[in-house]
Amino acid sequence: KNVKLNNLENEIICLKENILNISSIRSKIEEITKKNTVNVITVNPPYKPKGSGVINENKIKYIARHEEMCSLEDIFKVSSNLLESKRKAIFST
Numbered sequence: 001k002n003v004k005l006n007n008l009e010n011e012i013i014c015l016k017e018n019i020l021n022i023s024s025i026r027s028k029i030e031e032i033t034k035k036n037t038v039n040v041i042t043v044n045p046p047y048k049p050k051g052s053g054v055i056n057e058n059k060i061k062y063i064a065r066h067e068e069m070c071s072l073e074d075i076f077k078v079s080s081n082l083l084e085s086k087r088k089a090i091f092s093t
Contacts, residue, residue, distance in 0.1 A: 013032055020069075037082060037087075039083075040087060040089075042092070043089070044064070044091075045072050045075045046064065046065055046066050046070070046071075048065050050066050050067045
């Protein structure tokens with residue numbers, strides 16, 4: 001929504017995809033940009049190991065906070081695979 005409101009559709013691509021499906025992510029990037037790498041990746045990764053800490057009853061919040069669907073290591077691997085050499089991955093909390 002913010003990308004559209006700020007007229008950045010030609011600069012920023014938002015993908016809703018399972019991060020473990022690297023081939024689908026790469027295909028979507030190539031289809032949209034006609035390139036096979038990206039300059040910057042931003043992600044809000046899960047920051048708690050699966051099953052640790054307070055377990056939120058809201059499944060969406062639990063998945064966002066815990067390594068239920070992917071691990072931090074998975075995100076590092078995918079980011080490394082997609083980024084051009086010497087480009088940046090930005091991880092927020």
